[in-house]
Amino acid sequence: MTANSYYGQEGHGPYELMDIGTLELEEGGSISNCQLAVATHGTLNAEKDNAILVPTWYSGTSKIIEDVYIGSGRALDPDKYFIVVVNQIGDGLSTSPHNSDGASFPKVRIGDDVRAQHKLLTETFGITSLALVVGGSMGAQQTYEWAVRYPDMVKRAAPIAGTAKNTEHDFIYTETLIEAIITDPKFNNGDYADSAEVAAGLRRHAKLWTVMGWSTEFFRQNRHQALGFESMQAFVDEFMTGYFAPMDPNDLLCMAWKWQRGDVSRHTDGDLAAALGRITAKTFVMPISHDMFFPPTDCEVEQQLIPNSELKIINSIDGHLALFGTDPDCQAQIDTALMELLAS
Amino acid sequence: MTANSYYGQEGHGPYELMDIGTLELEEGGSISNCQLAVATHGTLNAEKDNAILVPTWYSGTSKIIEDVYIGSGRALDPDKYFIVVVNQIGDGLSTSPHNSDGASFPKVRIGDDVRAQHKLLTETFGITSLALVVGGSMGAQQTYEWAVRYPDMVKRAAPIAGTAKNTEHDFIYTETLIEAIITDPKFNNGDYADSAEVAAGLRRHAKLWTVMGWSTEFFRQNRHQALGFESMQAFVDEFMTGYFAPMDPNDLLCMAWKWQRGDVSRHTDGDLAAALGRITAKTFVMPISHDMFFPPTDCEVEQQLIPNSELKIINSIDGHLALFGTDPDCQAQIDTALMELLAS
Numbered sequence: 001m002t003a004n005s006y007y008g009q010e011g012h013g014p015y016e017l018m019d020i021g022t023l024e025l026e027e028g029g030s031i032s033n034c035q036l037a038v039a040t041h042g043t044l045n046a047e048k049d050n051a052i053l054v055p056t057w058y059s060g061t062s063k064i065i066e067d068v069y070i071g072s073g074r075a076l077d078p079d080k081y082f083i084v085v086v087n088q089i090g091d092g093l094s095t096s097p098h099n100s101d102g103a104s105f106p107k108v109r110i111g112d113d114v115r116a117q118h119k120l121l122t123e124t125f126g127i128t129s130l131a132l133v134v135g136g137s138m139g140a141q142q143t144y145e146w147a148v149r150y151p152d153m154v155k156r157a158a159p160i161a162g163t164a165k166n167t168e169h170d171f172i173y174t175e176t177l178i179e180a181i182i183t184d185p186k187f188n189n190g191d192y193a194d195s196a197e198v199a200a201g202l203r204r205h206a207k208l209w210t211v212m213g214w215s216t217e218f219f220r221q222n223r224h225q226a227l228g229f230e231s232m233q234a235f236v237d238e239f240m241t242g243y244f245a246p247m248d249p250n251d252l253l254c255m256a257w258k259w260q261r262g263d264v265s266r267h268t269d270g271d272l273a274a275a276l277g278r279i280t281a282k283t284f285v286m287p288i289s290h291d292m293f294f295p296p297t298d299c300e301v302e303q304q305l306i307p308n309s310e311l312k313i314i315n316s317i318d319g320h321l322a323l324f325g326t327d328p329d330c331q332a333q334i335d336t337a338l339m340e341l342l343a344s
Numbered sequence: 345m346t347a348n349s350y351y352g353q354e355g356h357g358p359y360e361l362m363d364i365g366t367l368e369l370e371e372g373g374s375i376s377n378c379q380l381a382v383a384t385h386g387t388l389n390a391e392k393d394n395a396i397l398v399p400t401w402y403s404g405t406s407k408i409i410e411d412v413y414i415g416s417g418r419a420l421d422p423d424k425y426f427i428v429v430v431n432q433i434g435d436g437l438s439t440s441p442h443n444s445d446g447a448s449f450p451k452v453r454i455g456d457d458v459r460a461q462h463k464l465l466t467e468t469f470g471i472t473s474l475a476l477v478v479g480g481s482m483g484a485q486q487t488y489e490w491a492v493r494y495p496d497m498v499k500r501a502a503p504i505a506g507t508a509k510n511t512e513h514d515f516i517y518t519e520t521l522i523e524a525i526i527t528d529p530k531f532n533n534g535d536y537a538d539s540a541e542v543a544a545g546l547r548r549h550a551k552l553w554t555v556m557g558w559s560t561e562f563f564r565q566n567r568h569q570a571l572g573f574e575s576m577q578a579f580v581d582e583f584m585t586g587y588f589a590p591m592d593p594n595d596l597l598c599m600a601w602k603w604q605r606g607d608v609s610r611h612t613d614g615d616l617a618a619a620l621g622r623i624t625a626k627t628f629v630m631p632i633s634h635d636m637f638f639p640p641t642d643c644e645v646e647q648q649l650i651p652n653s654e655l656k657i658i659n660s661i662d663g664h665l666a667l668f669g670t671d672p673d674c675q676a677q678i679d680t681a682l683m684e685l686l687a688s
Contacts, residue, residue, distance in 0.1 A: 168576040169563040173555045176520075179548055183527060204523055211517045211556070216639050219513040232512040292636065295560050 002102060004195060006246035007092035012063040015039040015085075015093060020119045023089075029106040036120055037062065037093035039085045041070050042078030044125065051127045052076060053117065054085045055135045055142035057323065058255045059247060061093050062086075068325035075338030081131065086117050088138060090254030097250035103190025105254055110138075110262045114145040118153075132342060133281075134158040136323040137294075138255065141166070141262035147279045148264040156341050157281040160334065161288045161320055164302045165263045165272050170293050173212060174260045180204035181249050190250050198249045205252070206240040213240075215290035215319035223318060227326060276305035283309040284341045286334065290319040312337045346446060348539060350590035351436035356407040359383040359429075359437060364463045367433075373450040380464055381406065381437030383429045385414050386422030388469065395471045396420060398429045399461065399479045399486035401667065402599045403591060405437050406430075412669035419682030425475065430461050432482065434598030441594035447534025449598055454482075454606045458489040462497075476686060477625075478502040480667040481638075482599065485510070485606035491623045492608040500685050501625040504678065505632045505664055508646045509607045509616050514637050517556060518604045524548035525593050534594050542593045549596070550584040557584075559634035559663035567662060571670060620649035627653040628685045630678065634663040656681045 009015070015037045023034040039062035044051060054065050054076070062085040070076045076083050087093040089108050097105035121127040133154050135143045140162020147157040148164070163170070181187055184201025192198055218224070219232065229235040244252075268274035283306050287299035296313050303311045314337070316322040316330035325331055353359070359381045367378040383406035388395060398409050398420070406429035414420045420427050431437040433452050441449035465471040477498050479487045484506020491501040492508070507514070525531055528545025536542055562568070563576065573579040588596075612618035627650050631643035640657050647655045658681070660666040660674035669675060 167560065167564060169555070169558075169560045172551060172576060172580060176548070176551055176555060179551070183544075183548070185529065200527075204520070204527070207516060207520055207523070211513070211520060214513075216511065216513045216636075217641055220511060220642055220645070232516060236516060292560075297561055298564055301564070 001100065002098045002193065002195070002248060002250070004092070004098050004246070004248050007098070007248070012061045012093055015062050015087070018120060018124060020116055020123070023112060023116050025106055025112050026109045027107040031089070031095055031106065034089070034116060035095045036116060037087040038120065039066060041066070041083040041085075042081050044082040044127070048127055049129050049131060050081050051121070051125070051130050052081045052083045052132045052134065053121065053130050053146070054083060055113065055117065055133075055139045056085065056088050056091055057135065057137035057139045058259055059091075059244065059252065061091055064324065068331065075335045075342060076134075084121065084125070086120065088113050088142065088255065089116065090251055090258065092248060092251045096248070097254050098248035103250055105250065108254060108258055110141045110145050110258055111149070111266065113258075114142055114149055117142070118150060128153060130154050132156040132158060132338070134160065134338065135162070136160040137162045137320065138259050138262070141259070144264050145262070147281045147283065148267055148275050151278050151280040154281040156344070157279065157283045158286055158338055158341055159283070160286040160314070161291050161294050161323055163262070163294050163298055164276060165265055166260060167298055171260045173293065174256050177205050177208055178253060178256050180208055181253060187249055190253075192249070195246060195248050199245060202244050202247070202249065203241050206244040207236060209244070210236050210240045212292045213319065213321040215292060215317055217290055217317040218319055221317060223326070272302070273305045276302060277307065279306050280308070282341065282344050284312045284337055285309055286312045286314055286337060288319060288322050288330070289313055289315045290317050293320050345444065346442045346537065346539070346592060346594070348436070348442050348590070348592050351442070351592070356405045356437055359406050359431070362464060362468060364460055364467070367456060367460050369450055369456050370453045371451040375433070375439055375450065378433070378460060379439045380433075380460060381431040382464065383410060385410070385427040385429075386425050388426040388471070392471055393473050393475060394425050395465070395469070395474050396425045396427045396476045396478065397461065397465065397474050397490070398427060399457065399477075399483045400429065400432045400435055401479065401481035401483045402603055403435075403588065403596065405435055408668065412675065419679045419686060420478075428465065428469070430464065432457050432486065432599065433460065434595055434602065436592060436595045440592070441598050442592035447594055449594065452598060452602055454485050454489045454602055455493070455610065457602075458486055458493055461486070462494060472497060474498050476500040476502060476682070478504065478682065479506070480504040481506045481664065482603050482606070485603070488608050489606070491625045491627065492611055492619050495622050495624040498625040500688070501623065501627040502630055502682055502685055503627070504630040504658070505635050505638050505667055507606070507638050507642055508620060509609055510604060511642055515604045517637065518600050521549050521552055522597060522600050524552055525597060531593060534597070536593070539590060539592050543589060546588050546591070546593065547585050550588040551580060553588070554580050554584045556636045557663065557665040559636060559661055561634055561661040562663055565661060567670070616646070617649045620646060621651065623650050624652070626685060626688050628656045628681055629653055630656045630658055630681060632663060632666050632674070633657055633659045634661050637664050
């Protein structure tokens with residue numbers, strides 16, 4: 001346990017902590033009294049067929065999903081749907097290193113999250129059909145895992161800015177994120193009293209996110225200034241470093257390890273075509289045009305392996321982190337695509 | 345002085361060390377007995393109008409230029425031209441931290457290199473006109489600097505995979521390269537006995553190059569395997585780490601600092617249009633399609649400010665490091681463009 005006031009109802013609520021019992025892990029070991037932080041919006045109808053699941057991305061929580069994607073008149077409309085946003089394990093709200101075993105927290109995989117969410121939805125909410133699973137980045141990894149693992153339950157799927165099988169390139173990039181943190185002597189193999197001690201490592205981690213998270217075009221067109229930062233340095237120091245600085249290093253590392261290994265072909269002995277061929281959900285594969293992690297070309301080859309799917313490229317020079325909601329036009333495109341998908 | 349057997353005639357020759365005397369530096373201070381390592385190919389004609397200058401890129405030396413770009417029947421044909429490849433200051437062959445003042449080596453700018461090269465060409469070779477200046481990456485930075493600083497001397501210019509004014513995005517990326525090295529405790533503020541001591545920092549530096557130096561498409565299409573490496577890990581460990589490991593950290597940092605600050609608009613009070621408007625050389629701006637540092641969009645906006653210029657995009661999924669000569673088709677495209685330029 002490491003005290004960290006960043007994670008909590010004040011900054012990220014309201015959410016409810018739901019105990020799903022013991023979660024056996026794919027890598028071995030288990031999490032006892034595994035708690036998922038869950039934020040719901042809207043009402044589950046009598047037929048229990050209006051549920052939408054939204055898993056979260058690296059470093060994000062249910063709060064940014066609520067702020068940026070959910071609202072009356074939006075695609076994710078709580079007036080129509082029962083929207084369940086589940087914080088991924090390790091994100092700081094759900095069971096995570098910092099609120100449990102710290103550096104000795106077990107390795108968790110995307111599949112573990114999805115089984116945990118399945119248990120939650122079926123046992124706690126009695127949901128056996130999902131109108132939509134939608135998520136960005138690591139949320140897209142979980143979306144793909146859902147569609148492959150529980151094809152009968154997922155009617156529609158919208159993986160945004162993410163892949164079904166993480167690329168080798170992305171694995172190495174994520175490795176640089178990990179190394180930025182663990183090479184900070186103050187990280188001390190995960191045994192620190194406060195994330196502030198690891199400030200230097202977190203700052204380098206934030207800088208690497210700056211390089212790959214947006215796009216060259218984003219900076220050339222001075223989008224960082226349009227977002228209110230006087231200079232590139234201010235953008236790095238205030239926005240990017242400010243964003244990551246309060247987070248728990250072990251929590252980030254838990255998610256990074258999981259992110260690196262997202263791969264639905266684990267279900268089919270490494271055969272990605274076979275895994276994606278299992279998907280029965282109507283699927284919109286939604287890469288962001290300027291994404292430097294998950295470029296449209298990487299997403300398109302996966303989309304072509306999914307039977308009932310369409311490629312919907314979201315245009316934004318904000319790149320991967322357009323997911324943050326920095327580009328209203330990007331939001332509008334995502335809404336339009338999700339509305340089309342939900343209407344199908 | 346730090347002994348380093350990597351830099352020398354055996355691996356990088358033949359080249360000649362030419363002393364240009366004292367070089368006053370833009371940032372203050374000077375290099376006395378500044379030595380430029382120079383490799384020449386072909387013969388200067390009587391009119392002294394067949395000279396081509398090729399400055400070098402980050403971490404590269406004259407050797408890779410010779411191996412990959414120069415040859416009979418090629419654009420850079422020693423049967424027709426007198427080709428002068430000048431190693432940039434700090435590259436390990438010319439005066440550099442490791443062969444002089446180590447960590448206290450002064451800050452050098454692109455403009456210092458270009459003035460040093462100008463002195464060499466005019467005083468040592470009696471050259472007052474250059475048929476072509478061509479270079480990749482930091483070699484492109486020097487090419488732009490030449491065309492802006494000495495417009496009357498440069499008849500043709502071909503900046504490949506580089507910019508006239510370094511972008512803010514690229515500055516931050518280069519900062520991550522620098523930090524990978526200087527945060528290694530063994531770097532010891534530049535006071536080490538052997539580059540092998542800084543192996544961890546150099547390895548992280550190599551990994552960052554892996555992420556941005558090629559392209560997502562390069563790895564997706566398994567180009568790294570086509571180049572003879574069994575896996576991504578082997579590519580990182582053997583090729584990328586193997587490439588950078590023997591280099592001197594202070595030398596790399598000298599070049600990185602210079603790279604970050606390449607900017608021809610220093611001649612015109614920050615007015616890039618005015619600086620590029622000075623260019624009289626017929627100029628082919630040659631970005632590489634999949635370059636993650638210097639994408640075509642960043643290069644095109646500069647090209648449009650150069651009076652007598654054309655944009656010649658070189659298509660290669662090998663990205664920036666196609667400069668290494670890994671993609672024969674890319675080489676052919678560069679040759680074709682340079683031949684067209686030389687014929688104009």
